[in-house]
Amino acid sequence: MHPATPPTAGAPARQAHRTPATRRGFLRRFLATAVTVPLLLGGAVACGSDDEAGSDGKVELSIFWWGGDARAQLTEQALELYTKKNPNVTFKKTWQANQGYFDKLATLTAGGSPPDIFQIDDNFLTEYAARNTTLDLNEYKDNGKLDVSKFPESLWQYGVVDGKLAGLAAGENTQGLVYNKSLLTKNGLPEPTTGQSWEEHIAWAEEVSKKAKVPGTMDASAVDKAFWVWLRQQGKDLYKGNDLGFTVEDVTKWFELWKGARDRGATPTPDVIHEGNATDITKQLVVTGKAATSWVWVNQMPELKKNTNDDLGVVAYPGDPSAQWARAAMYWSVFRGSKHKDVAVDVLNFLVNDQEVVKLLGTDRGLPSNLDLRRVVSDDVTDPAMKLSIEVETKLAETFGPAPQVPIKGHSKVRAELTKAAEEAQYGRLTPAQAAEQFYAACKSAIA
Structure with a gap:
């Protein structure tokens, strides 16, 4: 598919x-x-x-x-x-x-x-x-x-x-956290579950990194669909009318969440994260063996499976699953x-x-x-x-929340700018707050 x-x-x-x-x-x-x-x-x-x-x-x-x-x-x-x-x-x-x-x-x-x-x-x-x-x-x-x-x-x-x-x-379609089931079983580690908080996910990923010697989770700070779900769980949204639905402070918190994950060794190194930021499904870290999870769409599971001999599983993104929706x-x-x-x-x-x-x-x-x-x-x-x-x-559909508005003009640019700003923070070239300022300003320009 x-x-x-x-x-x-x-x-x-x-x-x-x-x-x-x-x-x-x-x-x-x-x-x-x-x-x-x-x-x-x-x-x-x-x-x-x-x-x-x-x-x-x-x-x-x-x-x-x-x-x-x-x-x-x-x-x-x-x-x-x-x-x-x-x-x-x-x-x-x-x-x-x-x-x-x-x-x-x-x-x-x-x-x-x-x-x-x-x-x-x-x-x-x-x-x-x-x-x-x-x-x-x-x-x-x-x-x-x-x-x-x-x-x-x-x-x-x-x-x-x-x-x-x-x-x-x-x-x-909807968002899906795909994980390497074989890796977890081999190392006696628990599988992630729908409903875990973001902090619980990062703590789980840190444990995977220590025991399996494979980074527990791909850094999702550049993943627009993950940021979008997280915003909805905070009572915000990606867009509101013809404007952005979030603030610089929201972006700063998001980038800080993932800086904390990197500092704890829950994610790969910046160069590997950059690899995972590629949109090619065949290069997702969960199938290249460079992370135990990847942040994708549920319907990409079969394509991922073609690229690995390991068993894969999929759950909702962390946090309240009702923040996800039935996406076209x-x-x-x-x-x-x-x-x-x-x-x-x-x-x-x-x-x-x-x-x-x-x-x-x-x-x-x-x-x-x-x-x-x-x-x-x-x-x-x-x-x-x-x-x-x-x-x-089908199971997630039981908890789907209302659909957000369809993204406004400039959305593809917003997605690209998130990757750019997130990587500045991932490589340590900017603080989370500085990267957030850069992203917010670029978003305002993109939708103007």
Whole structure:
């Protein structure tokens, strides 16, 4: 399964083949000028009046996503299933690797030719919604054409920007503390548990360092998702409206917490911490053997397991687990100016609520958003790491708190600045207070 790491510049786009129309039939009540026939997929959309079919009643939707070959194959198969059930709808499919995806999407948008449907994540959803690029899906949700009734409420709400539903969660994810179970068993050490305080976690990590001779925990001071959870446990948040939801003092306390952990030998040395700050999942310290834990997303467990022969476990981040929430691993959004927005929304509804297609897609974009179908998919999973991920996240869902607001414009810069400031403190070039000042000032500039 692919993590929801924001793409960066680099790889060329790949153009897929078009799926031919194979059967007659079309979307019920789709267009006044088109012949109305029975819809083979339940829940047809008929909210707007902007949809335009060709003279033959056919519609071609453009769709753009990022991911690897496996995701591309699954997505193409899912879209072929839609065409099979709605023969007058075909797709112009474009996908590419993570690198360069948002550069390409920005270019398409600036050129006035965004795809009808596109994949997006929480680093950029607010930015695209603020530009009125994304269609407000609330109307479709309210009239049942886009069914989120089986979603965790906080999951679909995590697509709301300024009161508008800008993106539909393609899957669910949450924060996970992954630990090396084999290492702990070998040394007779206890496993971490959900609900331990941050101080208890650091004390546990110090004991692991002493007994196992492997640093007990990756230093999480540069991990934005860990900082975010910690802030929510303090009654704060990463953002509040169009401003930051925390103070310099909050950041100072966070950096001091981890300086204390480093001073106690609970974490690796700065050079190794820097290694762990890399976003590449294959370089996380829990699988390179340089720390007993790593701070990741729960859905990254299977990818981590591919890179180690050791048994791994996963629990919530330290502190009150209700600070975690049902995060959209990524979203599907519809271009506001699409000539086929009603059909595009129906495709979204199909991708998350049709049992056949949800079973096909599995957990590639996170755990299925539809809880009923998530159970169906879970029953079919054979990969032990994936099974554990589903079990842990399903258990954590019982304690999830309300979703925070979707990150504001500049979030990707805020994340980068946290790493920069945290490393200044990790290497001892700045005190926690000085690093906090640097980070706060950089954040203010990033969101201005």
